[in-house]
Amino acid sequence: MNASPLASSTDYRTQDPAVADRFKRLYQRPVILTVDNLRKDFGSNGTTRTVFDNLSFNIHRREFITVIGPSGCGKSTFIRIAAGLDDASGGQILLDGQPVSGPGPDRGMVFQGYTLFPWLTVKRNVMFGLEMRGKDKSTAENEAGLWLDMVGLSKFENSYPHELSGGMKQRVAIARALANEPRVLIMDEPFGALDAQTRAQMQSYLLQIWRKVDVTILFITHDLDEACYLSDRILVLGTNPGRVVEFIENPVPRPRSPAQCTSPEFQALKHRLEELIHPPVEIEEQQLPMVRLTEAGDDVE
Amino acid sequence: MASPSPLPKRNSDFLGLKKELPPRRNWLLGAASFLLPLVLWSIVSYVPWLWHPLVHVTDAGEVEMFSEGMDLPRADFDRANTQAVTEGLTPGKGVRVNPVYLPAPHEVARAFYTAFTTPPRLPGEPWLHQSLWHSIKVIASGFLLSSLVGVPLGILCGSFRFFSRLHEPFIEFFRYLPAPAFGALCVAMLGIHDAPKVAIIFIGTFFQQVLVIANTVRKVDPGLIEAAQTLGASRRKLVTRVIIPSSIPEIFTDMRILLGWAWTYLIVAEIIGATSGLTWFINQQARYRNFDNVYAAICLIGFIGLGTDILLAKLGTLIFPWRRRNRGPSFLGSLISRLIKPLKKSISNAGSATAPATVTTPTPTPAAADTPPSA
Numbered sequence A: 001m002n003a004s005p006l007a008s009s010t011d012y013r014t015q016d017p018a019v020a021d022r023f024k025r026l027y028q029r030p031v032i033l034t035v036d037n038l039r040k041d042f043g044s045n046g047t048t049r050t051v052f053d054n055l056s057f058n059i060h061r062r063e064f065i066t067v068i069g070p071s072g073c074g075k076s077t078f079i080r081i082a083a084g085l086d087d088a089s090g091g092q093i094l095l096d097g098q099p100v101s102g103p104g105p106d107r108g109m110v111f112q113g114y115t116l117f118p119w120l121t122v123k124r125n126v127m128f129g130l131e132m133r134g135k136d137k138s139t140a141e142n143e144a145g146l147w148l149d150m151v152g153l154s155k156f157e158n159s160y161p162h163e164l165s166g167g168m169k170q171r172v173a174i175a176r177a178l179a180n181e182p183r184v185l186i187m188d189e190p191f192g193a194l195d196a197q198t199r200a201q202m203q204s205y206l207l208q209i210w211r212k213v214d215v216t217i218l219f220i221t222h223d224l225d226e227a228c229y230l231s232d233r234i235l236v237l238g239t240n241p242g243r244v245v246e247f248i249e250n251p252v253p254r255p256r257s258p259a260q261c262t263s264p265e266f267q268a269l270k271h272r273l274e275e276l277i278h279p280p281v282e283i284e285e286q287q288l289p290m291v292r293l294t295e296a297g298d299d300v301e
Numbered sequence B: 001m002a003s004p005s006p007l008p009k010r011n012s013d014f015l016g017l018k019k020e021l022p023p024r025r026n027w028l029l030g031a032a033s034f035l036l037p038l039v040l041w042s043i044v045s046y047v048p049w050l051w052h053p054l055v056h057v058t059d060a061g062e063v064e065m066f067s068e069g070m071d072l073p074r075a076d077f078d079r080a081n082t083q084a085v086t087e088g089l090t091p092g093k094g095v096r097v098n099p100v101y102l103p104a105p106h107e108v109a110r111a112f113y114t115a116f117t118t119p120p121r122l123p124g125e126p127w128l129h130q131s132l133w134h135s136i137k138v139i140a141s142g143f144l145l146s147s148l149v150g151v152p153l154g155i156l157c158g159s160f161r162f163f164s165r166l167h168e169p170f171i172e173f174f175r176y177l178p179a180p181a182f183g184a185l186c187v188a189m190l191g192i193h194d195a196p197k198v199a200i201i202f203i204g205t206f207f208q209q210v211l212v213i214a215n216t217v218r219k220v221d222p223g224l225i226e227a228a229q230t231l232g233a234s235r236r237k238l239v240t241r242v243i244i245p246s247s248i249p250e251i252f253t254d255m256r257i258l259l260g261w262a263w264t265y266l267i268v269a270e271i272i273g274a275t276s277g278l279t280w281f282i283n284q285q286a287r288y289r290n291f292d293n294v295y296a297a298i299c300l301i302g303f304i305g306l307g308t309d310i311l312l313a314k315l316g317t318l319i320f321p322w323r324r325r326n327r328g329p330s331f332l333g334s335l336i337s338r339l340i341k342p343l344k345k346s347i348s349n350a351g352s353a354t355a356p357a358t359v360t361t362p363t364p365t366p367a368a369a370d371t372p373p374s375a
């Protein structure tokens, strides 16, 4: 867990001139999503518990934001409010200046559990949102075909979801969300259930897609490497109560490649995230009571 | 090659604890489940010293109280015979038999055929097949009428809390009222013919149906509903495009179970007003003490119920292709596929234009009917 000496010698805030320039241009883009003093309480009168409070930040058009934070800090809750699936207890979220209320096709969502419609073929799944918005069948079919091409699954358009692997299912889910041409694509630990190799593949797919499509991505993950590899900026949330701990500009230059994982910027950034997520004082391993159930002579450590 | 396989390993999954059995064993066990009671019944019927509490008199001898063809308890028979011997009379002869209400398997098997071919005693009375058809009509009408209202209402209650609260408490109350209790009312309102019978089946089915289907619909994965919402589905579309298609296979299964319940209401329904259908046949035959026919008719109900259920289950796998996982086939399922395979083949040979959704490989050999079902 200790950072390498190389990483600690580089500060995660020092940016390459190209990266700094990129952020300057990024901030000149219009703000697409404004989170304004957002608060969420759970529980009925008497025993309310505040999950987070005073959440405020801006996201610019076509940014790739990753959200990290300790488990239970309210990442999913925040993202569900952004998607309109839950209501905020205070404050508001503005999309293009308009307060969001209720779910809508302008905010696409990709869940960890795929949530593909099992009774529809892959293509019909992608067509679902298009049909909901009143496109006629042949248009929807054409567009769905294009999106399936983009995620590389045209060959499986007539398969049912249960015939696909996890990674393929998630690609269909991404195609289905993007087919609606949402302003923001919200993803809640989308690759959390995938094995390491598939996950790496999916990350690179996602970056390729994002490059080609005019969409802002809000991506929750608990994988720090994933957060560093994908993001423009990383929103670090803290817990008790949930709040913004830091909104970090990712110093790793684009275009990204897996080889950058060993670069000093990457390491410095990851080291910083580790510090924020697991403060060193709390790392103290909880000792289990020492009861030996085996005879001596087979020490495993 | 033929080295004995290690026994402990084979034994470890022989009983299939939380594990699918191989299809062949599945099949055999299914057959055994029918054979077991049949064997028991045969033993009781054919092994003379097992039960056979009566004696069927074949030769009355000189015993006054005997007459040829009568059945009487063994103790009485023996006593009368010893009495006769001490009085110097020729004793009677007889064979041990079971009571007339327990016919042997072969008698019931024969009755399956003869019951259909024996004309009714009185000219106006229905044949067995007419009674059967009458029963099927009554149950189908009652079940269809109930489903016509019950399924939509169940879906509505399962989808919207509003309708659930508006309807379910009363339905919950009403379903505890036993349907037969409404018999007299139904006759008073609807006459003595088929209408009150259909009404009884309706009452017996409808209230359960609404609750069962509402519960099934409530189990729809909320993730799917949320996904559809983020894709822009309106409330109406959520019901028609997500909730219904997602729960329809389970609703279909519910309907199969409910249809089974409807059969039990049939017997009650048929004695309301003018007795009719299979119940009439059974009562009539019992009155003539043709118990083999009674058993045959009762088994007939079982076979029809089971048969419809298997057919519907097969139909389910046809119309819900996304449910077709590689699960081991059930005994009856594979039995049916064995039975309908030659049928399918002949259909697809006759005209491939109306081929069913499943892929049937067009093999030219017609003798492929006895190949084992593909895994």
Ligand SMILES: Nc1ncnc2c1ncn2[C@@H]1O[C@H](COP(=O)(O)OP(=O)(O)O)[C@@H](O)[C@H]1O
Binding pocket: A042, A043, A051, A069, A070, A071, A072, A073, A074, A075, A076, A077, A078
């Ligand atoms: N429907 C709910 N009712 C009550 N508490 C909830 C509900 N949903 C989430 N919570 C609580 O809110 C906190 C944040 O949950 P969540 O947003 O899922 O965290 P994260 O996704 O960051 O792990 C958790 O402590 C959880 O117990």
Ligand SMILES: [Mg+2]
Binding pocket: A075, A076
């Ligand atoms: Mg979460």
